[in-house]
Structures are given as C-alpha cells and as structure tokens.
Amino acid sequence: MSRVGSLGAALVGVLLLTGCSGDPKVVHQVVPTPEAVVTDYDASKEPSAAVLALVPAAATTLEVTDFDQLRLVLGFSTLDGATPGPERDRFWEKVPHTAALSEGLLRPADQRLRNQFGISQDDVSWEASWSGESGKGWVLAFHDKVPMPAIHRAVEAGVGPLAGAVVDDTRHLVTSAAPPEAADSWGADPALVALTGTEAVSTYVERGCTPFDTVFGAGMEKQLAAAPAAALHGLDELDAWSVALGTELVTVQLGEKRGDAFDRVRLADVMPPTDPDFGLVMSRGVADPASGRLGYVLNDPATAARLTREGHLPFTVCPS
DSSP states (O other), X not given: OXXXXXXHHHHHHHHHHHTTSSSOOBOOOOOOOOOSOOOSOOTTSOHHHHGGGGXXXXXXXXXXXXXHHHHHHTTOTTOOTTSOHHHHHHHHHHGGGSSOSOSOTTGGGHHHHHHHHSOOGGGXXXXXXXXXXXXXXXXXEEOTTSOHHHHHHHHHTTOGGGTTOEEETTTTEEESSOOOOGGGBGGGOHHHHTTOOOOOSEEEEEESOBOHHHHHOTTOGGGXXXXXXXXXXXXXXXXXXXEEEOSSEEEEEOOSOOTTHHHHHHHHHHSOOOSSXXXXXXXXXXXXXXXXXXXXXXXXXXXXXXXXXHTOOGXXXXXX
C-alpha cells in the first residue's frame, strides 16, 4: 500500500461510518504509540517527526512540506533534478493546486543552482520552516544521491536562501543555522512529539490556540448569539495542535483526552463563517476525545493550506 493509501484507509472508514449522522460520532482509530521524545534526526521517520530534533525550543510554529509525497500522489514519483525540463514543469504547474504549504524554498534560485552547481529544488525530499519570537529558520532534506560538495559550493557562493546556511553531509541536510542541542529542541517536548508523524503532503504545528478575531474576523465575537457564545466559553484550553493535509483527508491532533473534541469539531457549524468558508473546504468532521484527533474530508486542498497558514481554523480558537 502506498503512503497515501495507508493514510486514506485510516480515515475513510471512519467517515463512511459517521457520514450519515447529523452529529459527530466517536472515532476509534488504531494509533501507533509515539515516542516520548525525539533525541536525534532519523531520516526513516515521517518528515514532521524527523524534523523535531532540528527545531529550536523557542519556535512557536512549524510548517513541513513533503515533496516526495507530492511527487508520488501527482504521478511524478521518479522526478528529480535529472528529469527533463518539460516533465519538471508539469509537476510544478500542479503544486499550487495541492495542500503544499510551500512551493519550494529554492525555486526562486532554481535556474542558477541548476546551471552553476548541478542541483535544484527537485533534489529536495522535504523542507520545513519555523518561526517564533526569536526568529525564523528552515531545513532542507536532500535526496541521498545528491552530491554534497555541490551544495557546499552553492552555500559558499551565497545563492538565494543558501547564503550562510549549515551543511550536514552525513545526513544530507541543509539548515538555516546550526541545529539546537537535543534538550533545546521540539523533540524534547513529548506533547509536540505526540502531534506529529502522520503521513501527509503537508503538516502544520502550532503552540497555543488562535485568537477569535484571527479565526473569524475582528469584532465578530461581540455579535455572537447566546448559544455560540456558550459553546466558546465551554472549550478547554489548547496548548498545541497539528494539521496533517493529505490529498483527500485532513487529520487534526489536539492532544490526548480532549473533553471538548466534539465541541471543537462543531464550531464551524455554529460560528460566523471564515473567509473562505471553512465548511466548504473541509467537511464531514469526526472526532475522538480519547486521542484528541479530528478528521475531515478535504474538498479544496489549496484553500485548506491557505486557511491553515492564515489561522482561519475554527477548531483551534481560544476559549473566551
């Protein structure tokens, strides 16, 4: 079974069982027990889990785009830097219509990288970026066959975002700065580790909830009727969450033992519409309070990525 197939099987069955009901039903998924902490980079893990050891503890958001997964689901599984130009162009024409959170960090400098150094964005397996009060950072994971000396030369030449980057020859990684010590990374936080590792085109992780005005628009909270206002007051605190965007399905993780899982999946139905309307982008929500997982059918992948980046996800809203 393909990587996408295994993800689809996990939620499609759930949606078939619950799709005819008016209210969300409990979801009993078989969920692998995650590691408590991630002490080192492991290329065998899903990118959203592998990257945690490289993300500084001070970061508050993380975006991961799995380009190998994108190539697979779009029918370009063998595409790399040596692929003929027309086929590469067809792939990149399709990417903006997917749930990719990035269209390629190296793309703006791709032609120079290809002409002068023999490498390109098409040699990147996956990439991630993070941000927080202490600044921003990123990591690129290259395919094993990519010649690392060429990457060194591009870094030394200061090409595009590679200027000042750090190259890890052994692990085929390039990072915007030296990676943190294990104890000072996201991998040292069991709560964040538990939110990652789901197979996906893209994964977004954030610490903390999202202010009401960000999700639904400034001033909208004051216009809430009594029932929606009560639903907002009844929510539990949300310390961190993740969204794994696939090709047909979305998996949300809020952390274990969420007594408000059903309430959060219903918020899109009782609150003012987001812009664009969340319910048209992700639909047929289901929930499992025990695992803290929500699941949705993905109707519009590109818009789902936009809603995620812009913070218009109703289930992430802060309690009033």
